[in-house]
Amino acid sequence: MRNEDHAREDGPGGRTDEATDTFVTHRNLLFTVAYEMLGSAADAEDVLQEAWLKWVGVDLAAVRERRAYLVRITTRLALTRLRTLARRKESYVGPWLPEPLLTAPDVAEDVELADSVSMAMLLVLETLLPTERAVFVLREVFGLDYDEIAEAVDKTPAAVRQIAHRARAHVAARRPRGTVSPAQTQGALDAFRKAVETGDLQGLFDLIAPDVVLLTDGGGVVRAALEPVVGAEAVVAVLARIAAVATLRPVRINGCPALVVDIGGEPDSVIAIRLDDGLVTGLYAVRNPEKLSRIGEEASLRR
Numbered sequence: 125m126r127n128e129d130h131a132r133e134d135g136p137g138g139r140t141d142e143a144t145d146t147f148v149t150h151r152n153l154l155f156t157v158a159y160e161m162l163g164s165a166a167d168a169e170d171v172l173q174e175a176w177l178k179w180v181g182v183d184l185a186a187v188r189e190r191r192a193y194l195v196r197i198t199t200r201l202a203l204t205r206l207r208t209l210a211r212r213k214e215s216y217v218g219p220w221l222p223e224p225l226l227t228a229p230d231v232a233e234d235v236e237l238a239d240s241v242s243m244a245m246l247l248v249l250e251t252l253l254p255t256e257r258a259v260f261v262l263r264e265v266f267g268l269d270y271d272e273i274a275e276a277v278d279k280t281p282a283a284v285r286q287i288a289h290r291a292r293a294h295v296a297a298r299r300p301r302g303t304v305s306p307a308q309t310q311g312a313l314d315a316f317r318k319a320v321e322t323g324d325l326q327g328l329f330d331l332i333a334p335d336v337v338l339l340t341d342g343g344g345v346v347r348a349a350l351e352p353v354v355g356a357e358a359v360v361a362v363l364a365r366i367a368a369v370a371t372l373r374p375v376r377i378n379g380c381p382a383l384v385v386d387i388g389g390e391p392d393s394v395i396a397i398r399l400d401d402g403l404v405t406g407l408y409a410v411r412n413p414e415k416l417s418r419i420g421e422e423a424s425l426r427r
Contacts, residue, residue: 143180146190152426153191153266154198156241159425160261161202162209163222163246165418171201192272199258199276206254217344219352221408222246223415224377224394225423231379232306237427238379240265243396243408246378248298252291259284260291266427301400310381312399317374317383320367328360333403338362340393343412359407384419385409391419 154175158168175197187193213220222243232238239245240261249257258277262268263284270281270288277284312331319327338359342348353359366385370392373384382396394416398406410416 142184143182146184147176147179147194150191150194152424154194155423156237156425156427157195157198157261157266158202159225160241160246160249160265161199161206161257163250164209164415165223165225165423166414167205167209168202171198171205174201192268192275195262195266195268195272196276199262200278203254203258203277206257210254217342218348218350219339219341220250221339221341221410221415222250222378224382224396224410224419225425226419226421227376227379227425228422229376231425232376234379234427235306236265237425238306241378241425242380243378243382244300244398244406245295247408248295251298252294255279256287256291256294259287260295263288264292264295300398300405304399306381308402309397309399312402312404313374313381313383313397316397316404317372320363321372323364323367325360325364328363329356331404332356332359332407333400333405336403336405336407338407338409340409341412341415343414345413346411348409348411379425391416394419 151172154172155168158171159165162168162171175194178197178201179194182193184190224243225241227241231241249260252260255277259273262273262276263270268276270284273279273288274281274284279287315327316331318324319331334356335354336356336359338349338353340348340353349362353362370385370387372395373386375382375384375394377394377396380396382394384391385393385395393409393411396408397404398408
């Protein structure tokens, strides 16, 4: 082995500094791609580990555009895992919700990114077929051209255009109505928190839509409603029980204002909201402890 080759090796498997530097440079982007496709940080991390193992075996001299190549590897691995997750979700106990991520303020400053990783949007993306989801994320969130996406999903550019059109229409019909600014979400959440903490039931009724839906994800590990809780009266009753034993702490989850529910000084759940026409139409409460393991550290999401 030549001395210069030896100098470029770093760690097990002969990983080079150049390969490592490139991967680290794009890691946050790759994590965001995988997370938006999977809705699970744990699975996204597994995908990145697999992507890294593939990347260190690549001849870098033969790679024309490294960012695109890494996105392609990550997308293909995420698609494979997404199909596995679909089978896993079929046996999931109760409603399945995305894994909430504590995010830094800079994520909220990128309005398009914050919207794309919001709990409400991730649930809309769950209704897409795997390839539709990949195409939508790569095109609408990351702005890849159709040729790049075609390589990532093993389709022709013409097919990708059709899939993108279909996915956009599907998402548009299901995403929150109108644009909701971070300030509007924060204002609604502040009022919601105050009403819950003070037991102002009328205040809660004024904030939530008559047909509001509460989804609680306990994963069969902790107690949670196994079916959606529908209607203002039923939802307010649940919130009143929470207020009696918990404190609510404001945070930013997935780029949006949200609440951590603390019981006995420990995080018990995370609550995110969906706003439509100024009213809370959706409440998403994640209680599954496996999905709360990262709630104490900020996740770096990038486009």
